Amino acid sequence: MKTIYKIIIVLIVFINFAKFDLSAQHTIVLKDKVTQVPVSDVNYQYGNQKGQSDINGVISITFGNNKKLTISHIAYETRELKADAVHHAIQIGWIELNPSAGAYLNPVTIYALKGKAIQEKVKLGNGDWVQHDAGQVLQQIPGFSAIKKSGAFGFDPVFRGFKLEQLNILNDGALTATAACPNRMDPPASQVLISQVQEIEILKGPHSFRYGPSMGAVINFKTAAPEFSNHTKTFGRVSSGYESNGELYRAEGMIGVRTKKMQLSATGSYSKGHNYTDGNDSIIPAHFSRGSVGLNANVQVKSNQLLTLSATRNFARNTDFPVLMMDLLSDDTWMLQGQYKVTGKNTWYSQWNTQLFASFVDHTMGNQLRPAYASMQASVDAATNTKGGRTEFTLLRKRSQFFLGADMKYETADGNRVRKMITGPMAGKTFIDTLWQNSAIIRAGVFAEWHQQLGQYKLAVSGRLDALHAKASNTSAKFDKQYTGNENTDINSSISAGISRQWTNKWHTGFWLGRGVRSAGLTERFINSLQMGMDPFEMLGNPQLKPEANNQADMMIAYQTNKTSLQWNGFASLVSNYISSVINPAIAPRFGAPGVRQYINIDQADLYGFEFNWQQQWLPVLQQQFSVACIYGNNKSTGKPLPEIAPMDFRYRLEGNLFKNKLMPYSQLRYVLKQSRVADDFGEKATPSFTTVDVGIKTALMKNFQFTIAINNLLNKAYREHLSRFIRPTLPLNSTGRTVVMMASYNF
Numbered sequence: 001m002k003t004i005y006k007i008i009i010v011l012i013v014f015i016n017f018a019k020f021d022l023s024a025q026h027t028i029v030l031k032d033k034v035t036q037v038p039v040s041d042v043n044y045q046y047g048n049q050k051g052q053s054d055i056n057g058v059i060s061i062t063f064g065n066n067k068k069l070t071i072s073h074i075a076y077e078t079r080e081l082k083a084d085a086v087h088h089a090i091q092i093g094w095i096e097l098n099p100s101a102g103a104y105l106n107p108v109t110i111y112a113l114k115g116k117a118i119q120e121k122v123k124l125g126n127g128d129w130v131q132h133d134a135g136q137v138l139q140q141i142p143g144f145s146a147i148k149k150s151g152a153f154g155f156d157p158v159f160r161g162f163k164l165e166q167l168n169i170l171n172d173g174a175l176t177a178t179a180a181c182p183n184r185m186d187p188p189a190s191q192v193l194i195s196q197v198q199e200i201e202i203l204k205g206p207h208s209f210r211y212g213p214s215m216g217a218v219i220n221f222k223t224a225a226p227e228f229s230n231h232t233k234t235f236g237r238v239s240s241g242y243e244s245n246g247e248l249y250r251a252e253g254m255i256g257v258r259t260k261k262m263q264l265s266a267t268g269s270y271s272k273g274h275n276y277t278d279g280n281d282s283i284i285p286a287h288f289s290r291g292s293v294g295l296n297a298n299v300q301v302k303s304n305q306l307l308t309l310s311a312t313r314n315f316a317r318n319t320d321f322p323v324l325m326m327d328l329l330s331d332d333t334w335m336l337q338g339q340y341k342v343t344g345k346n347t348w349y350s351q352w353n354t355q356l357f358a359s360f361v362d363h364t365m366g367n368q369l370r371p372a373y374a375s376m377q378a379s380v381d382a383a384t385n386t387k388g389g390r391t392e393f394t395l396l397r398k399r400s401q402f403f404l405g406a407d408m409k410y411e412t413a414d415g416n417r418v419r420k421m422i423t424g425p426m427a428g429k430t431f432i433d434t435l436w437q438n439s440a441i442i443r444a445g446v447f448a449e450w451h452q453q454l455g456q457y458k459l460a461v462s463g464r465l466d467a468l469h470a471k472a473s474n475t476s477a478k479f480d481k482q483y484t485g486n487e488n489t490d491i492n493s494s495i496s497a498g499i500s501r502q503w504t505n506k507w508h509t510g511f512w513l514g515r516g517v518r519s520a521g522l523t524e525r526f527i528n529s530l531q532m533g534m535d536p537f538e539m540l541g542n543p544q545l546k547p548e549a550n551n552q553a554d555m556m557i558a559y560q561t562n563k564t565s566l567q568w569n570g571f572a573s574l575v576s577n578y579i580s581s582v583i584n585p586a587i588a589p590r591f592g593a594p595g596v597r598q599y600i601n602i603d604q605a606d607l608y609g610f611e612f613n614w615q616q617q618w619l620p621v622l623q624q625q626f627s628v629a630c631i632y633g634n635n636k637s638t639g640k641p642l643p644e645i646a647p648m649d650f651r652y653r654l655e656g657n658l659f660k661n662k663l664m665p666y667s668q669l670r671y672v673l674k675q676s677r678v679a680d681d682f683g684e685k686a687t688p689s690f691t692t693v694d695v696g697i698k699t700a701l702m703k704n705f706q707f708t709i710a711i712n713n714l715l716n717k718a719y720r721e722h723l724s725r726f727i728r729p730t731l732p733l734n735s736t737g738r739t740v741v742m743m744a745s746y747n748f
Contacts, residue, residue, distance in 0.1 A: 040053050213494065385411070
């Protein structure tokens, strides 16, 4: 009996001690998730308790079961932790903070790839890891479309009507590639190894200049921050996919190891597909073969210094581009990047980040896969090299964040077209035409960006100054006759300012004004008589093009509760010296085309529109999402519409969540209005409206294993995306008809 009393007394003492422990003052360290360095001056509120973290990143709270901890800092994403998460933080002793991308300070949107990021971020769907083209992934985001010259590969992104060089496409804020194909069979987005990407950061408009000139948008594909372990751990993933229409196979995998000071990983992917049928049972040429291999190394040199090295090898073979005169025969690319990040200790800066990068693209296209090969063999061998680097200092204060840095990029392009006559009166003769004319552009710039919290308001100011020099070293005689010089230097300045406010815990608004300037690219300056537009006219570059400037206003209104999220983003853009092209009857074509299109500046172009997104947790097991994007573009000089403006696009998605995330059925409806506002002076054709329905179910019945089966285009509609080209006047490059899709992924 005495023994029982003793046990009861011990239990009572233990329970009282536990209660006392929970109600006692507890300390938690707030630290940077990437560098693991403590973060000071972080604002926190826990019930009636509030304050800031000290110099060691420490906050003190008295735990309560029904309280929520809110953490905010101008340089980090705001976090809200419920009671169980707070209790867990007390047990382990720390909370990790994610560095902010500038959301609500600039018009920035973060799209996390499925299953890779925290719940608060907007997720994409449909097996992003196994996609072989990042341009295809981008089309799931409201406001994005793509110029399609192939049914399978090389989707060139368009955002809010801005395209090609007007978009700055990057990997981890620096690395990029220049299309070697004059027809952009290999746009920069096609060189992104999507299976390495953690999230896609969209910096809309000319409002942030840290990553280079920004005119239409900066699209930053970001890899995951490294994780280290006190004990050696291996990790990995394997995924595969199959699409019935076109017999398309995809596979990707990753394997890596973590130690206390190092994380090493290797990623590989391969995809192969064949011709598919559209909703009319017309056969669309879509053969392709695509593979990638990537290596990543992250080394914690010191407690406050991180070295990151990456290398990616991409290749594509025998890919159909039926709307063009040639197909892709081979594309081989190296993407290399190194980054050194130092977190300041008793220094004037908080972080110093330096990156070097290089990309090398070798591209071959030809008509060897076509019947025309019997009379004339035509091929193009082209290569581009892109090298550069950037260095940036970050300064953190209690209510401000300041970025200061410099960057440089050097691009070169060269390549010739070879025409061998096989039959006819000129049989046996060979003609060589210079296309890129051994051209090069070097750009150097300095930039600064300042974020300041002013009470309930947040202010963002960004600016940069660029010097750019362009030159062609091997111009043709006809090109020299057309222009007095092929060398030019531009000095460009860009600036933006914006203000946002959190009115309540639900309502948030922001307004930005910016002017972004960019100089003409290699194609616009130096391309030499090549058919590459929507019509059959030869395109002729213009080395005397003026820089184009986008003067843009953006506005954002957002509303968010625990179950509902609404966001509207509107913009209005006035572009001066807009780079376009016109048919010049004074220039004779060289290769049988009906005429020549010459790049020119037009005085003014207008673009405006909006994106709207609504997400709602409708029922405990049901979520719905609705989005719409609308763009309008006008050439003020001619009064005609700008070419390649996508029509209004509505999307509705309903997704279930059953048995604790083990069964997730979904359906998606997409309705796209007709586009009758077309640029007939560019040979653009109207596109009728269309509706598609996708249904599917995702399962996670086993730990670390996910399987998806879906039917895309359930109604088997025949439709053409407006920015898709025509194979011939009576046969558009229609999208895929009804398709059964299966995907599986296993993580370990």
